[in-house]
Amino acid sequence: MVSGFYDDSVLSIKELETLVSSGSGSCQPVAPTRVVYISDPCTNQEIHPDSYWDVLRTFGYEDLAATLRGKLVNRLQNVLTLDLNFAAELEQFNVWFVATAVENQYKLEAAGPYRLRQYPEYVTFTTPDQGQYPIPDPTYLRIHAACSNIAYLSGAANAIDDLCNT
Numbered sequence: 001m002v003s004g005f006y007d008d009s010v011l012s013i014k015e016l017e018t019l020v021s022s023g024s025g026s027c028q029p030v031a032p033t034r035v036v037y038i039s040d041p042c043t044n045q046e047i048h049p050d051s052y053w054d055v056l057r058t059f060g061y062e063d064l065a066a067t068l069r070g071k072l073v074n075r076l077q078n079v080l081t082l083d084l085n086f087a088a089e090l091e092q093f094n095v096w097f098v099a100t101a102v103e104n105q106y107k108l109e110a111a112g113p114y115r116l117r118q119y120p121e122y123v124t125f126t127t128p129d130q131g132q133y134p135i136p137d138p139t140y141l142r143i144h145a146a147c148s149n150i151a152y153l154s155g156a157a158n159a160i161d162d163l164c165n166t
Contacts, residue, residue, distance in 0.1 A: 077137035096148035
């Protein structure tokens with residue numbers, strides 16, 4: 001969703017395979033990708049879950065727990081398909097999305113600009129069918145950006161990463 005890279009789906013979608021094989025247009029290379037949570041279950045369900053939701057309620061997100069608890073955390077609005085490098089950076093709170101004045105457009109920001117060298121400055125999320133394939137929820141992206149900024153500015157990103165990897 002950020003790099004424009006295609007994954008192995010090019011092998012099962014004939015039109016996409018033809019496009020990638022021809023190298024025409026702005027076609028990006030094929031690379032491994034994976035699905036990443038915006039609001040990771042590790043953060044919102046396993047690490048002091050009541051404290052996490054209490055903090056979010058304090059900032060006005062009263063009903064957020066209802067949309068992210070249990071199996072609901074797997075909603076399309078809470079996941080991104082990303083190349084492996086960007087996925088790791090997002091999960092470690094090293095990169096984040098900042099909303100712009102343009103609907104569904106985000107500026108990529110990072111803990112160190114070198115992390116974004118191979119990525120575009122802005123990303124616009126689109127979908128052919130918002131009902132069936134919704135784009136990422138702006139609230140989840142805003143919360144992830146706030147957490148990333150706090151982690152980056154306080155140096156807490158390493159501690160969060162240690163907790164999630166134990």
